Amino acid sequence: RNVIEVAPLAYMRGRTLNDAFIILDESQNTTIEQMKMFLTRIGFNSKAVITGDITQIDLPRSTKSGLRHAIEVLAEVDEISFNFFHSEDVVRHPVVARIVNAYEAWEAADQKRKAELAAERKREAQEQEQK
Incomplete structure (x- = not known):
């Protein structure tokens, strides 16, 4: 069993990440669909940390950041919290x-x-x- 696995988002589809500490870095550059796909991979006994800077989005202007969208959609969901740095x-x-x-x-x-x-x-x- 691997202790640490580095995997691109493209390889997350279809997986369930049980007993894991999952980090999604630079998430400001995910699309809404990619963010939703990542968030729905979280399995039992797992924690996820998602990092990103909404002032450094590299997506085309017509594409909304998955991170920005997740902040709006999930703000009131129990067991989810956001920390903002200044x-x-x-x-x-x-x-x-x-x-x-x-x-x-x-x-x-x-x-x-x-x-x-x-x-x-x-x-x-x-x-x-x-x-």
Whole structure:
């Protein structure tokens, strides 16, 4: 019996992982279907840890991350929990935390700009309709 097995997601279909500690790394790059397939492999007396960073998704824009979807779908399911890390949890060079903070601030400001632009366009369209 193997103590440690490294297996790609493609080889998980049809398996049941009993008596196992299962790690899915870089899960932000799974599709919804891949994530569901992985999660449904968990067998008796097993634990699963799924890691990923939803700010580093490499999927095409039209493909929703399986990790992002799982967070939404499974948030209220008993015996499932999520832990989120933030810039203060960075254990790399101190400048990395500042980089993360800078990106988060830029993304928040960008979302605000986009929302304001959308609201302005909506107002302009309404004004055009009234004329």
